[in-house]
Amino acid sequence: RTKTVVITGASSGIGKHAAKDLSRSGEWNVIMAVRNPEKAKKVAEEYDLDEESYKIMKLDLGSLESVRSFVNTLRNDRITVDTLVCNAATWHPKDTEPRYTVDGYEEAVAVNYFGHFLMVNLMIKNSTIRPNLQRGQNQSRVVFIGTETHNPDTLPGKIPPQADLGDMQGLEAGFKEPIGMINAGKFEPTKAYKDSKVCISILMKELDRRYGRQNNITFTTLFPGCVADSGLFREKRGWFRSIFPVFQTYITKQYVSEELAGLRAAQVASESRFARGGAYWRWQGTKSDSPVFEKDVSYEALDTEKANRLWELTAKLTGFA
Numbered sequence: 069r070t071k072t073v074v075i076t077g078a079s080s081g082i083g084k085h086a087a088k089d090l091s092r093s094g095e096w097n098v099i100m101a102v103r104n105p106e107k108a109k110k111v112a113e114e115y116d117l118d119e120e121s122y123k124i125m126k127l128d129l130g131s132l133e134s135v136r137s138f139v140n141t142l143r144n145d146r147i148t149v150d151t152l153v154c155n156a157a158t159w160h161p162k163d164t165e166p167r168y169t170v171d172g173y174e175e176a177v178a179v180n181y182f183g184h185f186l187m188v189n190l191m192i193k194n195s196t197i198r199p200n201l202q203r204g205q206n207q208s209r210v211v212f213i214g215t216e217t218h219n220p221d222t223l224p225g226k227i228p229p230q231a232d233l234g235d236m237q238g239l240e241a242g243f244k245e246p247i248g249m250i251n252a253g254k255f256e257p258t259k260a261y262k263d264s265k266v267c268i269s270i271l272m273k274e275l276d277r278r279y280g281r282q283n284n285i286t287f288t289t290l291f292p293g294c295v296a297d298s299g300l301f302r303e304k305r306g307w308f309r310s311i312f313p314v315f316q317t318y319i320t321k322q323y324v325s326e327e328l329a330g331l332r333a334a335q336v337a338s339e340s341r342f343a344r345g346g347a348y349w350r351w352q353g354t355k356s357d358s359p360v361f362e363k364d365v366s367y368e369a370l371d372t373e374k375a376n377r378l379w380e381l382t383a384k385l386t387g388f389a
């Protein structure tokens with residue numbers, strides 16, 4: 069095994085399948101970066117993963133200290149990472165009030181975006197992500213799991229509440245209680261989740277602009293299809309969990325199994341055809357051989373002025389600045 073991949077949230081859903089596929093490929097050392105190591109251990113046992121092929125490391129993306137400690141451990145253990153898959157995310161669709169992390173930030177934005185922002189930046193800064201390889205298929209890679217719902221110009225993205233960072237007054241004001249939204253508006257959990265995914269799309273593009281060429285790292289994102297019955301939907305009511313897959317199968321034609329979504333993530337993480345900096349990958353169809361194509365991220369996520377401002381605000385709030 070010559071290459072190392074770190075996958076956040078590898079203890080369930082898309083992340084666990086990606087971890088399984090990369091471990092079974094025989095080429096990858098897989099680091100499962102998870103908030104619950106016991107759960108990850110059970111996943112590894114369930115799939116009978118070769119013990120030499122994986123390592124479980126604790127990471128709570130809702131704690132900036134935990135992110136720092138994770139990256140420090142990699143560094144102290146002299147582990148160099150070829151590919152980082154930023155997969156973990158949280159969404160609490162039934163919440164009427166924001167949850168706050170130990171750092172005092174709204175949870176969806178903090179876990180899905182702030183944690184990954186700090187993690188990637190620290191890993192680039194201390195060269196934990198292998199820099200300066202020859203451009204080509206051995207290039208190092210950072211992969212984000214995005215979602216089509218970040219884009220209000222798509223059918224799934226049109227369903228209210230739509231993503232919109234506004235003028236980012238919430239971030240500007242410090243993003244602490246009672247603020248629960250990036251635009252400082254009334255708290256809406258699904259919008260908070262979608263907004264966090266706009267931030268992820270912006271982050272991917274901005275990292276590509278800042279470090280893609282300079283460090284020869286490919287930054288990319290994918291929409292693996294809609295896994296309407298994964299853990300992410302665990303809080304949705306029973307009727308939703310049965311109707312939504314039907315909607316996704318016949319209307320948006322995006323319904324895929326957790327397993328296929330995991331395979332797609334593993335492919336983008338490892339195959340040379342996906343080594344294209346700044347690309348957002350999306351499949352046309354729900355089969356394992358469905359064609360894949362490159363698409364634009366949302367209009368808002370292409371706004372470079374907004375991207376710069378978001379970067380500055382996030383660097384300040386995460387203590388990276």
Ligand code: NDP
Binds near residue numbers: 077081083213295298
């Ligand atoms: P899951 O809920 O099954 O997986 C989410 C993972 O994130 C879990 O492993 C969870 O850990 C982990 N996680 C949550 N909070 C934290 C935290 N604070 N620190 C570290 N890890 C954390 O959902 P999916 O597999 O469906 O989602 C994976 C990714 O795919 C997400 O980024 C999601 O936004 C994206 N996505 C999902 C789609 C879908 O239809 N499901 C569609 C498009 C994108 P634990 O195992 O302990 O719960």
